[in-house]
Amino acid sequence: MKSNKTSVLIPSPTLATLDLSLLMTGSEQALRALMREGESPHTRRSYQSALRYWMAWHALRYCQPLAVPVDATVVVQFVLDHAGHRSSDGSVRRELPPELGEALKRQGFVGATAMPTLNTVMHRVRVLSALHRVQALPNPCAHESVKALLLRTRRAFARRGDTAERKPALTREPLEALLATCDDSLRGLRDRALLLFAWSSGGRRRSEVCSACVEDLQWLSPEECLYVLRHSKTNPDGAERPENLKPIAGRAAQALSAWLAASGIQQGAIFRRIRRGDVIAEPLADAAVRDIVKARSLQAGLSAEGYSAHSLRSGFVTEAARQQIPLAETMALTGHRSVASVVGYFRAGEAFSRASRLLDKEDDQAGHQA
Numbered sequence: 001m002k003s004n005k006t007s008v009l010i011p012s013p014t015l016a017t018l019d020l021s022l023l024m025t026g027s028e029q030a031l032r033a034l035m036r037e038g039e040s041p042h043t044r045r046s047y048q049s050a051l052r053y054w055m056a057w058h059a060l061r062y063c064q065p066l067a068v069p070v071d072a073t074v075v076v077q078f079v080l081d082h083a084g085h086r087s088s089d090g091s092v093r094r095e096l097p098p099e100l101g102e103a104l105k106r107q108g109f110v111g112a113t114a115m116p117t118l119n120t121v122m123h124r125v126r127v128l129s130a131l132h133r134v135q136a137l138p139n140p141c142a143h144e145s146v147k148a149l150l151l152r153t154r155r156a157f158a159r160r161g162d163t164a165e166r167k168p169a170l171t172r173e174p175l176e177a178l179l180a181t182c183d184d185s186l187r188g189l190r191d192r193a194l195l196l197f198a199w200s201s202g203g204r205r206r207s208e209v210c211s212a213c214v215e216d217l218q219w220l221s222p223e224e225c226l227y228v229l230r231h232s233k234t235n236p237d238g239a240e241r242p243e244n245l246k247p248i249a250g251r252a253a254q255a256l257s258a259w260l261a262a263s264g265i266q267q268g269a270i271f272r273r274i275r276r277g278d279v280i281a282e283p284l285a286d287a288a289v290r291d292i293v294k295a296r297s298l299q300a301g302l303s304a305e306g307y308s309a310h311s312l313r314s315g316f317v318t319e320a321a322r323q324q325i326p327l328a329e330t331m332a333l334t335g336h337r338s339v340a341s342v343v344g345y346f347r348a349g350e351a352f353s354r355a356s357r358l359l360d361k362e363d364d365q366a367g368h369q370a
Helices: 027-037 041-062 072-083 098-106 118-134 144-159 172-179 186-200 206-211 251-263 286-299 310-322 327-334 339-349 354-369
Strands: 217-221 224-228 245-249 272-275 279-283
Touching (some): 041 118, 072 144, 118 144, 172 286, 172 310, 186 245, 186 286, 186 310, 206 286, 224 251, 310 327, 327 339
Antiparallel strands (some): 272 279
16 A cells, blocks of 8 residues: 655655555565665754654644645745844844744754754755655745745845854864873773774764774784775765775874774774773764764863864864875865865865965065075
C-alpha cells in the first residue's frame, strides 16, 4: 500500500520518482532505512528541527495543521514574520505577533522570541522547498513572488550588517594553548590526540574524527602514520582517491600512539567516551568534539573567543596560508573540492602576507641602493 505520510527525513530525489507501491512487501521500509543510512546525521537532525518549527508556526499562525502543498502566500508570511523590516524610527520589527513567539518558546523553540539570523530563515525555507520536491508537489518556494522576496531579504540583512558569523579560527597559537591544558591522564591523552589528529591531518570535520577507526591507520614509523579517510562530506560515496590518505606526523603521531597505548584500543573507533573509573566506552558522538574544544578553550582562558569544532578546520587553513603553504597543497589535505569554499579562510591567513608590504620592499631596496 502506498504511503501518504509526509516524511520528516531528508528528502531524496530517488524516493520522489519511485512508485513505492510496486515494491515487495516490507521493501518500502527497507528502502527508507537504507536512504537514512546514507544521510548525514547532522543534516537529518537539522531537517527534522526545521520541519518541527514549520509545523508549530503554521498551527499557531493559521490555527490548523501544516499540509502540503503549501501556498506561496504562506511562505511569504513566514519570511515576513521572521525577517522583519526596518521601521521609520530605524529599528527592525518583524510581523510575528509577540504572543505567538512566546507560544513557540513554550513549545521548546528557545530562540523563538528573538530575531533569527538570515541563515536560519533561509535554511527553513530550503527545507520546506525540499519537502515539496520529494513529494513531487508544486513548490511554493519556487514562486516568483517568493524568490523576489528572498532576494530582497538577503540584501536587507546585508545592509543591517547581519551576515553569517564565523567562529574564530584555531590557528597555531590558540591551539597550543588548548594542548597545554591536556595532562597525562587518560582524558588528557585522548583530548591531546584528538585535537592534533583533527588539526594536523587537514582540519578534519567532527563527523570524520568520530568515525575514524584503528583499521584505517597505516603506521610507517613511530612518528609517521597515514589515515585513510573512507568517506567524507565531499566524498560521501567513498570513492578511492589519492587525497583520501591523510598524514599524521610528528607530535600528532606521537600523541595518537600514546592514546592508543594507554586506552588499549586495538580495533574500532579511535576516539571514545571515558566513563567514571577510566572505563573506555562507546565512540564519541559528533557533539563531543565541539564540547572538548569548548572545554579546553575555557581551561586555557580563551572562552571569550568562542571556538568551536569547525575552528580546527578553519584554523588549519588559516595557518597554512600564514606559513605560505600553496593553496593546492592545503586543499589536498582538507579535502575541499571548491576553491571558493576555502579561499576565504586562506585569504584571512594571508592578510599580512608579502604582497601587503610591497611598498616596504621597494623602500628597502631604495635604501640599499642609496
